[in-house]
Structures are given as C-alpha cells and as structure tokens.
Amino acid sequence: MSIAQPLRHDVVTPYLEKTGKPGLSLAAEVKEQSGTDLFRCYQCRSCGNGCPFVQAMDYTPNQVLRLVQFGMRREVLSCKTIWICVGCHTCSSQCPMSIDIASVMDTLRLMAVEEGVAIGKPNIIDFHEEVLRSLEKYGRAHKLGIMLGYKRQTGRWLKDLDVGLKMLAKRKLDLIPSRVRDVKEITELFQCYWRESA
Amino acid sequence: MNDVRQLDFSYFPGCSLATTAAESNRSMMQAARILGLNLIELEDWNCCGSSSAQTMCKNLSLAMAARNLSLAPAGRPLVAMCPRCLHYLRSAQECLKAEVETREALEEKWRRPITTDLEIIHFMEVLARYGLDRLQANARRSLKGMRYVPYYGCTLFRPPRLAKEKYFQGEMENILGALGAEAVPDALSYRCCGSFLSATDPEIVTPLVQEIIASAAAAKADCLVTACAMCQLNLEMRNTSKAKIPIFHFSEILALALGAEDYEEWFIRHLVDPRPVIRKLSRAA
Numbered sequence: 001m002s003i004a005q006p007l008r009h010d011v012v013t014p015y016l017e018k019t020g021k022p023g024l025s026l027a028a029e030v031k032e033q034s035g036t037d038l039f040r041c042y043q044c045r046s047c048g049n050g051c052p053f054v055q056a057m058d059y060t061p062n063q064v065l066r067l068v069q070f071g072m073r074r075e076v077l078s079c080k081t082i083w084i085c086v087g088c089h090t091c092s093s094q095c096p097m098s099i100d101i102a103s104v105m106d107t108l109r110l111m112a113v114e115e116g117v118a119i120g121k122p123n124i125i126d127f128h129e130e131v132l133r134s135l136e137k138y139g140r141a142h143k144l145g146i147m148l149g150y151k152r153q154t155g156r157w158l159k160d161l162d163v164g165l166k167m168l169a170k171r172k173l174d175l176i177p178s179r180v181r182d183v184k185e186i187t188e189l190f191q192c193y194w195r196e197s198a
Numbered sequence: 199m200n201d202v203r204q205l206d207f208s209y210f211p212g213c214s215l216a217t218t219a220a221e222s223n224r225s226m227m228q229a230a231r232i233l234g235l236n237l238i239e240l241e242d243w244n245c246c247g248s249s250s251a252q253t254m255c256k257n258l259s260l261a262m263a264a265r266n267l268s269l270a271p272a273g274r275p276l277v278a279m280c281p282r283c284l285h286y287l288r289s290a291q292e293c294l295k296a297e298v299e300t301r302e303a304l305e306e307k308w309r310r311p312i313t314t315d316l317e318i319i320h321f322m323e324v325l326a327r328y329g330l331d332r333l334q335a336n337a338r339r340s341l342k343g344m345r346y347v348p349y350y351g352c353t354l355f356r357p358p359r360l361a362k363e364k365y366f367q368g369e370m371e372n373i374l375g376a377l378g379a380e381a382v383p384d385a386l387s388y389r390c391c392g393s394f395l396s397a398t399d400p401e402i403v404t405p406l407v408q409e410i411i412a413s414a415a416a417a418k419a420d421c422l423v424t425a426c427a428m429c430q431l432n433l434e435m436r437n438t439s440k441a442k443i444p445i446f447h448f449s450e451i452l453a454l455a456l457g458a459e460d461y462e463e464w465f466i467r468h469l470v471d472p473r474p475v476i477r478k479l480s481r482a483a
C-alpha cells in the first residue's frame with residue numbers, strides 16, 4: 001500500500017488536467033461530481049453495519065468515505081467495494097446525515113474507469129459491459145445474450161450452467177430479443193468517450 | 199362492473215416484465231383492465247438504463263431514461279411496475295427539471311418535447327389510490343388463508359434526492375389484505391435480493407438469499423410476494439436450501455385473485471413449484 005498524501009494541492013490530478021481547476025482535494029472532487037456532501041459523514045458506521053454485501057467488500061462503505069476524505073485516491077479507486085455495491089440504498093436510508101452513499105460509489109466507479117486504474121472486481125465491469133452491449137444493440141436487455149456473452153468472457157460457463165439451463169427450460173430466457181423499433185435513437189446515445197462501440 | 203370508469207395510464211413495463219415475466223405481465227394488464235385501469239404500453243419504450251448504465255456512464259443512463267419520458271404523452275400519468283425503473287425515471291425527471299440545457303439538447307435531438315411535470319407512479323400506488331374498492335368488487339378468488347411475506351427488497355430504500363417522493367411502505371399489505379391474504383410481518387422483507395451480483399457473484403448472493411428464505415420459513419409463510427421481477431427471479435434462482443418456498447411477483451397474485459384462468463401456463467415457468475399454495479387456497483375456499 002502506498003502512503004496517502006492527504007490534501008496535497010500541488011499534485012496534478014486528472015481533475016486538474018480535465019478542468020484546469022487546481023487544488024481540489026479528492027473529497028472535494030467527489031463531492032462536486034456526485035452532488036453529495038461527504039464531509040458530513042461522522043463515521044457512525046450505520047452504513048457499514050447495514051450493507052447486505054459488506055462481507056464481500058474489502059472496505060466497508062464508511063471506510064470508503066474515509067479513504068476519500070483522506071485523499072487516498074489509488075486505494076479507493078482500485079477497491080472491490082465500489083463494484084460490489086449494487087446501489088440498493090439500504091445504507092443511505094439509514095444514514096443519520098442523509099448522505100447518498102450509492103452516488104459516491106457511482107462517482108468513484110466512473111473515476112476508476114476514466115483514470116484507467118486496475119479494476120477491483122473485473123468480472124463485474126465485464127458484466128455491465130455485456131449489458132450495455134445488449135442495450136446498444138436492442139435498446140432493451142436481452143438476458144440470454146447477456147448471459148452467453150458474459151459467461152464466455154469470464155469463462156464461468158460451468159459454474160452456473162445448471163441455473164442457466166433451468167431458466168432456459170422454464171422459458172425464462174427468451175431466445176429472441178425484444179427490441180426498440182427506432183434503435184438508432186439508442187445507438188446514438190452510446191457515444192461515451194472512453195468506450196469502444198460494440 | 200362494465201360501467202367502471204376507465205382511467206388511462208401510460209405504462210412502462212421494463213425489460214424484466216417484458217421478457218422473463220412476460221405472461222404475468224399480460225395477465226396483469228388484463229387484470230388492470232377489469233379494474234378499470236387502462237394501461238397503455240408506452241410506444242417503443244427502451245430500457246430505463248438499469249444499474250449497468252448508471253455504473254458506466256451518467257449521461258447515458260440519464261438519456262436512456264429521458265427517451266422514455268419523451269415518448270410519454272402528456273396528460274396521463276406514467277406507470278412503472280419495476281421499482282428500479284421507477285427510481286431511474288424519476289431521477290431523470292428531477293435532473294431534466296434542474297438542467298434545462300440538457301433537456302433542450304435532448305428535445306432537439308429527438309424532435310419531441312419532454313414534459314417535466316409528468317406524474318410518474320408505481321402500479322401499487324395506482325391500485326392503492328384508485329383500485330381498492332374496485333378490487334374487492336371484482337375479486338373472483340379469495341386469498342383467505344394465504345400467509346405471505348411482503349417482500350419489498352430495496353423498493354422502499356431511496357436515494358436521499360427522492361426522499362420527498364411517495365413511500366410504499368404497507369401498500370402491498372393494503373392491496374393483498376383487501377383480497378383476504380395475511381401478511382407475515384416478521385421475515386426479512388427489506389433485505390436486498392442481490393441485484394446483478396446474482397449473475398456475477400452467486401457465491402455472495404446465495405447465503406443472503408438463504409437467510410431471506412429461512413426467515414420466511416421460520417415465520418411459517420406459504421410464499422413470498424415481491425414488488426420486483428428481478429427479486430422474484432433472484433430469490434428462486436439462488437435458493438439452494440431445502441426449504442423451497444414459492445416466490446410470486448405481485449402481479450401474479452393480483453391476476454390470480456381477479457380470476458385469471460391461464461395461471462397454470464405461467465406457473466410452470468416458476469423455478470419453485472407454486473401449486474401447493476394454490477391447492478391450499480382452493481381447499482380453504
């Protein structure tokens with residue numbers, strides 16, 4: 001682990017490069033992008049205690065906020081927690097300071113992707129990519145296509161084959177995707193600068 | 199009964215109900231019509247963006263939800279059945295209200311106006327508001343004796359920015375209670391189903407689903423009723439414990455109570471056989 005460099009104003013952050021605005025700490029940057037005032041967090045740890053998925057995380061949600069406050073950019077952007085978070089809002093509903101923790105996680109994920117750091121849970125980003133491919137093509141999620149593409153990509157076919165077959169047998173997975181008629185309107189939206197189009 | 203005033207709504211089914219849970223979607227639309235709630239499917243709707251777009255690109259997720267808003271005719275509320283879709287549609291509306299430039303750019307792109315004062319509501323809200331007496335008047339099958347866990351999952355948890363919106367607590371109980379079913383309060387009703395982790399990391403989700411099912415079994419529930427089609431699937435799919443409790447989507451139970459005849463057709467699509475619950479109901483009747 002590298003030593004944190006809290007609140008150093010002389011480092012060229014990607015934010016500085018992007019906006020030309022110097023001197024913003026990681027916390028201020030995240031605050032601006034997420035619209036969430038995470039300085040209000042007083043580490044009561046309700047969020048960490050309430051998150052259903054905390055056992056699979058490397059940092060609890062309150063620790064993630066702490067890392068951001070301390071300016072530990074690399075640690076927080078490469079952690080697993082930001083990818084495991086499903087945005088269920090169990091935490092923000094319990095937070096005494098009404099902090100939108102999920103939107104902080106959203107922001108951190110985007111920053112991780114933009115800054116090209118090592119992704120803490122690569123299989124999850126693969127999955128989201130697969131869903132996006134489906135959305136780009138059809139405008140709607142085609143579950144079978146997503147499952148096939150995803151399993152192929154991460155080589156986890158065997159692990160979940162059983163459930164997949166059961167779902168097929170029960171016709172839970174449609175063979176033919178349901179699609180948007182004016183799909184061009186959708187494809188046009190997929191012009192994210194960091195992403196290669198499918 | 200035929201003289202019930204028909205109320206028109208635009209209806210956003212969302213990907214799960216349109217595909218994985220297609221039959222229950224159809225029966226629900228029929229059921230709604232019996233109640234005088236005319237759900238008119240939003241012409242050429244697209245995915246609300248879901249957590250994947252939200253994760254990967256803010257603009258994309260906003261635009262996907264916004265396209266749906268641009269397709270909704272003014273003058274009738276937009277009804278969503280999936281709680282997540284509802285969140286994304288409402289968040290997009292909030293955002294378009296605040297960011298006029300973004301809205302105008304999208305309007306220009308699509309050459310359609312986007313009404314920002316469109317009312318966006320959940321189907322349960324519609325039922326609770328307009329349908330409770332209609333429901334009782336039209337029920338064909340009593341749900342008396344059915345002990346169910348009202349499973350809301352994350353439906354009731356909202357981002358702070360939507361904190362002023364309507365809260366659904368107790369609505370499922372109001373509606374199914376009106377049909378005679380008995381809510382079991384002491385199970386894990388609000389524990390998240392795992393969402394996409396069920397696809398990416400089943401080993402994280404399986405023990406959590408197990409706990410939810412075990413809590414329902416301990417409370418001696420006959421079934422769980424979910425507000426969301428993805429919860430329905432996750433809870434069935436990731437339950438590897440011996441206790442097999444059927445999981446219904448709310449719309450299935452509704453259609454059943456309103457006398458849908460074709461339920462066998464959609465019941466066989468369940469991963470956990472729900473027929474024992476139905477047999478119990480007919481014995482009680």
Ligand code: SF4
Nearest residue numbers: 041043044045047095
């Ligand atoms: S619940 Fe809120 S105040 Fe408490 S630790 Fe979490 S974010 Fe901070």
Ligand code: SF4
Nearest residue numbers: 051085086088089091
């Ligand atoms: S929103 Fe994320 S961090 Fe919060 S409880 Fe849900 S999964 Fe955990």
